[in-house]
Amino acid sequence: MRQSLASRLMNGARLVYISQLYSFKIAMVYRAQFALTILDTFVGMILPIAFITIMYNVSQGISGWSFYQLLLLVGLVDFATIVVYYANPARINNVLRLGYFDTYLTKPQSPILMLLTKTEGMWSFFFGMWSIIVIAFACANLSFSMMNLAPFIITVLGGVVTFMLFTAFTGIASYRIFSQANSQNWLMSNILSFGQYPLKIYGNIGAIIFTFAAPIALASFYPASLLLGKIGILYFFAIFGLEVALSAVFLKASETLLKGYTSASG
Amino acid sequence: MPDSIITISNVKKRFKTYKAGEHKKGFLGRLMRKYYYNQALDGVSFGIKKGEITALLGKNGSGKSTLIKIMTGVLHPDSGEVLVDGMSPWGDRTRLAKEIGVVFSQHNNLYFDLPPSDTFDYMKSLYSVPEHEYRQRLRYLLKLLDFEDKYKTQTRLLSFGERMKGNFISALLHNPKIVFLDEATVGIDLPSRFALRKAVQQMRKDFGTTFVIATHIVDDIEALAERIIFVDKSKVIFDGPRGEFDSIIGNKKHIELQFSDGVDPKIKGFGKVLEQGEGYIKLEIDSDKVKDKSLSRLLFSKGVIDYSVYEPDLSYILGKFYATLDKRKK
Amino acid sequence: MFASLEKYYGLFRIRAKGITVYKGDFVVTLLLRVLFPVLMIFVWTAVYVTTGTTKIAGFSLLGIYAYFLITASLAPFRSDIDDMIGSDVLTGAIAVFLVRPITYLLDSIITDLSTVVVGFFTLTVPILALAVLFVPLNASLLLFGLFGVEAIAAYLISMLLEIMVGLLAVYFTSYAGMAAVINRCMSFFGGGLLPLSFFPSQISTVLSYLPFQFLYYVPAATLSGSISVQSSLFSLAIAAIWIVGLFVAAKFAWRAAKKHINAVGV
Numbered sequence: 029m030r031q032s033l034a035s036r037l038m039n040g041a042r043l044v045y046i047s048q049l050y051s052f053k054i055a056m057v058y059r060a061q062f063a064l065t066i067l068d069t070f071v072g073m074i075l076p077i078a079f080i081t082i083m084y085n086v087s088q089g090i091s092g093w094s095f096y097q098l099l100l101l102v103g104l105v106d107f108a109t110i111v112v113y114y115a116n117p118a119r120i121n122n123v124l125r126l127g128y129f130d131t132y133l134t135k136p137q138s139p140i141l142m143l144l145t146k147t148e149g150m151w152s153f154f155f156g157m158w159s160i161i162v163i164a165f166a167c168a169n170l171s172f173s174m175m176n177l178a179p180f181i182i183t184v185l186g187g188v189v190t191f192m193l194f195t196a197f198t199g200i201a202s203y204r205i206f207s208q209a210n211s212q213n214w215l216m217s218n219i220l221s222f223g224q225y226p227l228k229i230y231g232n233i234g235a236i237i238f239t240f241a242a243p244i245a246l247a248s249f250y251p252a253s254l255l256l257g258k259i260g261i262l263y264f265f266a267i268f269g270l271e272v273a274l275s276a277v278f279l280k281a282s283e284t285l286l287k288g289y290t291s292a293s294g
Numbered sequence: 295m296p297d298s299i300i301t302i303s304n305v306k307k308r309f310k311t312y313k314a315g316e317h318k319k320g321f322l323g324r325l326m327r328k329y330y331y332n333q334a335l336d337g338v339s340f341g342i343k344k345g346e347i348t349a350l351l352g353k354n355g356s357g358k359s360t361l362i363k364i365m366t367g368v369l370h371p372d373s374g375e376v377l378v379d380g381m382s383p384w385g386d387r388t389r390l391a392k393e394i395g396v397v398f399s400q401h402n403n404l405y406f407d408l409p410p411s412d413t414f415d416y417m418k419s420l421y422s423v424p425e426h427e428y429r430q431r432l433r434y435l436l437k438l439l440d441f442e443d444k445y446k447t448q449t450r451l452l453s454f455g456e457r458m459k460g461n462f463i464s465a466l467l468h469n470p471k472i473v474f475l476d477e478a479t480v481g482i483d484l485p486s487r488f489a490l491r492k493a494v495q496q497m498r499k500d501f502g503t504t505f506v507i508a509t510h511i512v513d514d515i516e517a518l519a520e521r522i523i524f525v526d527k528s529k530v531i532f533d534g535p536r537g538e539f540d541s542i543i544g545n546k547k548h549i550e551l552q553f554s555d556g557v558d559p560k561i562k563g564f565g566k567v568l569e570q571g572e573g574y575i576k577l578e579i580d581s582d583k584v585k586d587k588s589l590s591r592l593l594f595s596k597g598v599i600d601y602s603v604y605e606p607d608l609s610y611i612l613g614k615f616y617a618t619l620d621k622r623k624k
Numbered sequence: 625m626f627a628s629l630e631k632y633y634g635l636f637r638i639r640a641k642g643i644t645v646y647k648g649d650f651v652v653t654l655l656l657r658v659l660f661p662v663l664m665i666f667v668w669t670a671v672y673v674t675t676g677t678t679k680i681a682g683f684s685l686l687g688i689y690a691y692f693l694i695t696a697s698l699a700p701f702r703s704d705i706d707d708m709i710g711s712d713v714l715t716g717a718i719a720v721f722l723v724r725p726i727t728y729l730l731d732s733i734i735t736d737l738s739t740v741v742v743g744f745f746t747l748t749v750p751i752l753a754l755a756v757l758f759v760p761l762n763a764s765l766l767l768f769g770l771f772g773v774e775a776i777a778a779y780l781i782s783m784l785l786e787i788m789v790g791l792l793a794v795y796f797t798s799y800a801g802m803a804a805v806i807n808r809c810m811s812f813f814g815g816g817l818l819p820l821s822f823f824p825s826q827i828s829t830v831l832s833y834l835p836f837q838f839l840y841y842v843p844a845a846t847l848s849g850s851i852s853v854q855s856s857l858f859s860l861a862i863a864a865i866w867i868v869g870l871f872v873a874a875k876f877a878w879r880a881a882k883k884h885i886n887a888v889g890v
Contacts, residue, residue, distance in 0.1 A: 060797075064798050064805070067801075068805050082822050082823060083818075083822075211653060211656055215656055225666070229666045234666070366723045368719050368722045369885075389725075391724055396723040398719060400715075401715070402717075402720070407646070408645060415638070416638040420725065420726065422630065422631065448645075
């Protein structure tokens with residue numbers, strides 16, 4: 029008997045919460061590691077900001093977009109980055125290849141959920157924290173209509189979920205194609221970088237790729253454009269609808285691929 | 295010592311160690327660990343003869359791995375002298391390395407992404423083994439360990455036991471004088487373990503290779519050890535031939551009896567009861583009691599369906615030995 | 625004498641073979657490495673074209689294209705020895721190497737070299753070819769020669785620095801986080817994200833005396849023609865001083881690390 033969607037979501041949320049709590053506890057034991065994670069995430073956050081600061085220092089930047097607007101995009105991509113630490117493609121690939129997935133299959137939760145909730149410790153938590161600070165700082169220096177705030181938040185969250193499922197899908201798909209998977213994480217972090225800039229600079233083909241195929245724009249560019257009034261508020265429905273549709277597609281594709289999964293030899 | 299290939303004299307070694315979560319005082323101290331010292335070896339001495347198969351026994355953390363690392367040049371002691379094949383392991387490390395082979399249990403000697411055959415080829419150039427000798431030796435070892443059909447498979451795809459066989463072969467290709475096995479048979483399937491044991495005995499017979507085996511697997515000790523060195527709490531507490539170790543518990547025999555109608559209580563008078571069940575009993579008796587007339591009468595009585603008399607097995611002896619260690623602690 | 629050469633060659637061969645086992649990864653790695661330059665091409669095209677700029681800090685738009693492709697081609701010259709040493713120390717696998725008739729450091733360096741050589745043919749050459757064909761990069765033979773020397777200097781400096789980074793594992797279990805932060809900063813201050821001439825002048829002056837500039841900036845700026853040959857030669861002299869200094873430092877670090885390993889066990 030299939031659980032209802034609501035209870036599955038509740039279960040999933042509880043799993044995520046418990047994994048994070050557990051990571052916190054481990055981090056507390058190794059305090060030096062804790063301090064380092066904060067430093068590591070800080071540096072990871074600061075470098076792209078340094079990049080655009082220097083860019084706007086030596087030039088006029090990208091026309092139509094001010095420094096703070098670009099900073100907003102950077103912050104949103106940082107927020108989406110925590111996804112890669114949940115749906116870490118290299119980890120997914122390894123889990124499948126080395127046969128750990130067998131242990132997930134024997135547990136009563138959805139194996140996909142288990143794949144996604146074995147988090148990389150505190151990294152995602154702190155990076156998420158920095159990203160919210162950056163987003164808040166950017167917003168404080170931007171003017172926008174308060175009416176756009178709700179659609180903004182909804183599309184950000186929807187975009188992040190879509191991107192997470194896309195990331196999980198590539199992780200599972202790569203298992204069938206490649207024997208080593210470190211390149212997967214690389215691919216993800218590159219795709220994320222593309223989300224830090226306005227979609228128009230990539231031309232039409234780029235726009236299609238980052239909207240439908242590797243949908244980072246759904247988590248960064250489109251929500252930012254909604255908030256800043258660069259596109260009309262009615263577009264919200266189209267964007268949210270696309271997020272839901274793509275999420276379903278990636279989820280279904282992941283489940284189908286997993287069915288063809290074979291366990292590594294013992 | 296005369297024909298000793300390894301001599302250890304009064305070796306002492308202590309380690310700096312720390313407890314996770316404990317830190318030095320003060321603000322910066324939070325980032326630095328608090329270290330304290332752990333005496334791993336406290337005046338250890340022994341000599342190992344050429345061609346001997348020695349078992350290094352001891353509980354985990356007793357110092358046996360440290361001894362092996364000191365004998366192979368990975369670590370050096372705080373004081374004391376060590377001579378292996380006439381060389382100081384850490385002073386002449388690269389020279390000694392050519393004469394020894396080491397198999398660790400937790401670390402592979404084999405390159406993971408390639409088949410063992412590639413590692414073997416590399417060992418050949420690393421140890422400068424002449425081509426002809428290499429081919430002969432490889433054939434010999436592959437046959438001895440029954441590894442011929444697997445050694446061209448990528449190491450990643452081999453089972454744990456097969457990998458250990460490969461590790462073992464790679465450590466022996468250069469015909470080392472001394473081979474050190476550091477818990478090398480832990481976790482391996484039985485057929486592979488038998489093959490490894492057979493290989494040790496055969497190599498000693500054919501080439502006079504000296505083996506130093508650190509282990510706690512009783513079956514391996516039983517099958518291989520001619521000499522036992524028992525390390526506990528940083529000291530050697532037993533060093534002698536296997537027979538001498540067995541008689542630690544005194545000259546005892548074990549006797550098992552099966553009764554048709556419940557255990558005859560008279561039997562209990564002959565020795566210590568080890569196990570008892572429904573019509574079944576196992577006793578430990580002094581060896582000379584075996585010839586006792588009243589015992590033989592009992593054994594041949596109607597009530598006894600079956601019986602057997604044998605030497606206590608090694609795991610029992612070890613058990614008693616460990617028990618005396620614990621008693622000393624108290 | 626030949627016997628010892630044979631053992632180094634044997635090691636080189638087996639390591640190179642190990643890398644080439646996963647053939648699919650080469651094309652993937654190549655494509656992934658090109659992604660960042662592609663992003664930079666989009667971004668800087670937008671900046672230069674939409675704002676009508678012709679030169680920024682000595683770089684024309686084509687110069688920028690060349691710069692980023694060249695820095696991507698230098699990827700194999702970033703040493704991974706920190707990773708090797710770090711994991712060998714943390715897992716204790718260093719013991720396996722210490723019982724072999726070869727010094728551990730030399731074993732690691734040769735292993736590292738095998739990745740450089742394989743990477744040179746599978747990454748550096750194709751990307752430079754791309755640059756020459758598509759930018760197009762018109763560099764004289766002299767510049768290529770100078771670039772070659774500087775690439776070797778880049779590797780030596782990277783290797784010596786990374787040996788010391790890797791040895792941090794001897795003292796800290798949270799070594800991996802430290803290494804990540806350090807490496808990211810080295811890339812940034814080495815010109816991996818932006819040409820160093822884009823930085824504010826005080827910062828770029830300081831950076832011109834540090835060793836990181838040789839990892840990316842000096843070779844890339846030389847080959848793309850953004851700095852003069854004299855300037856390049858002067859930098860090379862500073863590089864030589866750094867190589868000697870770092871060599872001495874690395875030797876000290878190795879000796880201290882061996883003492884520490886002996887004190888705490890392995």
